[in-house]
Amino acid sequence: MAEIHKEVYGMAVATDLYERLAAHGITRRDFLKFCGTLAAVMGLSQTAVPQIAAAVGEAAGSGLYPALWINGAACTGCTESIAQATQPNVADIVLDILSLPQMETVMMASGEYAEKAGEEYAAANKGKYILICEGAVTEMLDGNVLRIAEKPYVEILQHYAEGAAAIVAVGSCAVDGGWVRAYPNPAKATGVKAYLDANISNPKKRPPVVNLPGCPVNPLEIIAVVVNVLLTGDLTKILKDPVKELNLDRQNRPKYLYGSTIHDNCERRGHFENGEFVYQFGGQAEADNYCLYAMGCKGPQTYRHCSKLRWNNNMSWCVASGGPCIGCGNFNWVDNNTPFRQRMRRIGAGVIGGPGGLGIAKAGAIVGGVVVVGIGAHALASKATHRIGKNSTLKNEEMKTYDARKLKKKGGSADA
Amino acid sequence: MHKPLKEMHPPVFIVTHWINAVSMLILIMSGLYIHFPAFSGFMGAARGVHVFFGIVIFLNCLVRIVLAFFVKDATTMGTREKELDIRNWLPQKENRHQFFPMLRWYLFMKKDYPISAKYATMQKLAYIMIAVMIIAISYTGFCLWGVTNQLAIFAVGNNLVSGLFGFGGGGSLMPMRVIHYCLMWVLIIISLIHIYIATMHGFVAWRMIFLYKEDPDAGEHVDAPAQA
Numbered sequence: 318m319a320e321i322h323k324e325v326y327g328m329a330v331a332t333d334l335y336e337r338l339a340a341h342g343i344t345r346r347d348f349l350k351f352c353g354t355l356a357a358v359m360g361l362s363q364t365a366v367p368q369i370a371a372a373v374g375e376a377a378g379s380g381l382y383p384a385l386w387i388n389g390a391a392c393t394g395c396t397e398s399i400a401q402a403t404q405p406n407v408a409d410i411v412l413d414i415l416s417l418p419q420m421e422t423v424m425m426a427s428g429e430y431a432e433k434a435g436e437e438y439a440a441a442n443k444g445k446y447i448l449i450c451e452g453a454v455t456e457m458l459d460g461n462v463l464r465i466a467e468k469p470y471v472e473i474l475q476h477y478a479e480g481a482a483a484i485v486a487v488g489s490c491a492v493d494g495g496w497v498r499a500y501p502n503p504a505k506a507t508g509v510k511a512y513l514d515a516n517i518s519n520p521k522k523r524p525p526v527v528n529l530p531g532c533p534v535n536p537l538e539i540i541a542v543v544v545n546v547l548l549t550g551d552l553t554k555i556l557k558d559p560v561k562e563l564n565l566d567r568q569n570r571p572k573y574l575y576g577s578t579i580h581d582n583c584e585r586r587g588h589f590e591n592g593e594f595v596y597q598f599g600g601q602a603e604a605d606n607y608c609l610y611a612m613g614c615k616g617p618q619t620y621r622h623c624s625k626l627r628w629n630n631n632m633s634w635c636v637a638s639g640g641p642c643i644g645c646g647n648f649n650w651v652d653n654n655t656p657f658r659q660r661m662r663r664i665g666a667g668v669i670g671g672p673g674g675l676g677i678a679k680a681g682a683i684v685g686g687v688v689v690v691g692i693g694a695h696a697l698a699s700k701a702t703h704r705i706g707k708n709s710t711l712k713n714e715e716m717k718t719y720d721a722r723k724l725k726k727k728g729g730s731a732d733a
Numbered sequence: 734m735h736k737p738l739k740e741m742h743p744p745v746f747i748v749t750h751w752i753n754a755v756s757m758l759i760l761i762m763s764g765l766y767i768h769f770p771a772f773s774g775f776m777g778a779a780r781g782v783h784v785f786f787g788i789v790i791f792l793n794c795l796v797r798i799v800l801a802f803f804v805k806d807a808t809t810m811g812t813r814e815k816e817l818d819i820r821n822w823l824p825q826k827e828n829r830h831q832f833f834p835m836l837r838w839y840l841f842m843k844k845d846y847p848i849s850a851k852y853a854t855m856q857k858l859a860y861i862m863i864a865v866m867i868i869a870i871s872y873t874g875f876c877l878w879g880v881t882n883q884l885a886i887f888a889v890g891n892n893l894v895s896g897l898f899g900f901g902g903g904g905s906l907m908p909m910r911v912i913h914y915c916l917m918w919v920l921i922i923i924s925l926i927h928i929y930i931a932t933m934h935g936f937v938a939w940r941m942i943f944l945y946k947e948d949p950d951a952g953e954h955v956d957a958p959a960q961a
């Protein structure tokens with residue numbers, strides 16, 4: 318692999334890949350454009366494009382990395398996101414680098430056969446496979462709130478996790494419980510990492526977790542990680558220090574995917590800086606594609622790359638289609654970002670994460686109002702009792718006597 | 734002849750107070766605009782200015798605290814007798830007992846105004862609070878600022894509050910935003926009360942702290958509380 322990395326995508330490698338791409342109706346140009354997007358997303362310069370192309374070219378379709386995809390409590394949106402292509406596309410080619418026989422929602426097998434196949438595959442690849450988790454971990458009723466094939470999901474997760482080389486938590490649900498754990502979180506949902514940290518006591522037995530939050534995950538986010546692994550080349554080296562090799566941040570997210578906000582790369586940013594906002598849908602400002610900040614856009618505090626990655630085969634993304642970002646790449650994003658159309662979370666109302674509560678501006682205004690009225694009342698009363706004005710205070714001498722009496726000694730620091 | 738007042742606030746503290754007052758005003762206005770831009774205009778500028786003065790007010794606060802250990806000022810109003818500012822700032826043995834009498838005075842339960850030190854004891858506590866508040870707001874601000882929020886010291890805070898307030902860990906920024914915003918209101922309220930109390934007894938304190946002027950009318954009643 319190393320030689321190929323140094324080469325500009327060598328023809329021998331490329332021909333095979335391009336033939337297969339052509340069979341899917343994808344031109345060489347499409348492919349390079351795709352690699353260019355990846356390079357941009359990963360924060361690499363465009364000179365890395367040939368490198369990416371070569372790495373993908375060599376590994377494509379090889380089923381290089383054994384992988385298992387399991388589903389917890391989720392809407393299957395992440396699976397759909399991966400399968401979003403209406404026709405096979407470049408992304409599929411890269412995803413083929415993973416050998417992924419077990420993916421409940423889309424695989425042919427079902428029932429006992431499917432379970433058995435998964436088991437056997439895991440046993441055969443013990444310690445080598447990558448476990449991809451979609452969906453929240455639900456702990457209610459000892460995990461029995463979600464049972465698959467007569468076992469609680471928590472058990473399945475723990476079992477597969479213990480044999481995995483690494484785990485990729487795809488989508489917000491797997492990362493921290495996602496919308497499933499939104500208030501009042503009746504199923505006691507949490508994320509894969511939190512669950513494993515609490516339930517596999519020996520940290521050495523816990524495989525590293527890469528978090529890819531988002532609701533849903535973008536296929537390109539998974540692909541970027543795969544390409545990252547390909548470019549590094551050596552899986553053992555990566556597993557030794559995944560934080561460094563995969564460039565993970567404090568929340569185990571690859572920095573190149575989650576290092577800047579939606580807002581940083583938003584195409585409406587110019588309008589934001591100029592203070593040109595949409596204040597209601599349906600007006601001229603909206604027609605002019607003004608910034609959606611005043612409509613509650615959570616772009617400024619959401620770390621994700623949607624404007625570059627885009628959705629549905631590069632078609633569009635939330636803000637481009639006129640919708641404020643609702644911050645689905647955030648942690649505990651539903652509780653944190655509702656009301657979606659307002660700038661900030663409401664406060665009060667029982668648990669702070671709950672619905673209802675007081676708009677924060679209103680709360681500020683009420684407290685501020687009470688203080689102003691209080692000061693006013695105090696001022697009036699002070700005026701009436703001659704406490705206001707220059708002649709309203711004790712003389713130093715009198716005070717000093719008072720202090721001295723209090724201290725039962727001569728003193729106080731007043732002047733003579 | 735009026736009594737000496739210039740020693741109340743040495744020039745360097747007049748400067749730090751000016752910086753504080755101006756920064757606070759700009760921070761509140763730009764902050765409110767950033768929170769919700771009620772009219773179109775200048776978001777880019779508002780954000781730039783907000784961050785700039787955020788750093789200014791934080792550094793100013795640190796400088797002011799350090800100076801308190803080196804600069805001397807008047808022990809009380811109307812004297813040239815001085816001592817280290819930090820002694821005047823913290824509740825002193827000689828006047829700690831004034832706390833409750835002072836509270837009673839403000840609540841109309843006491844007729845005489847019980848102050849003999851530079852600041853009243855309650856006032857001293859309030860001023861300590863202000864320094865703490867400025868540091869706290871600055872901290873929450875740096876937790877939100879993209880340039881600094883992945884630094885360990887701020888990431889810890891984000892994790893802590895997002896966990897604490899039931900928003901789940903992971904360092905979501907929303908709880909910190911809410912706290913940053915609420916602290917601003919607390920500071921506004923403290924400032925309103927501060928201005929009110931400082932003005933209760935006329936504008937002597939204003940002339941001292943803003944203009945470094947001794948009040949020509951303050952001759953007979955210099956015992957007005959020495960608000961800063």
Ligand code: SF4
Pocket residue numbers: 579580581583584585586587589607608609610614615616617636641642
């Ligand atoms: S639409 Fe949202 S992300 Fe885009 S500039 Fe405005 S606030 Fe930022």
Ligand code: SF4
Pocket residue numbers: 532579619621623634635636641642643644645646647
């Ligand atoms: S723009 Fe915001 S709401 Fe839309 S997918 Fe990206 S993070 Fe989620």
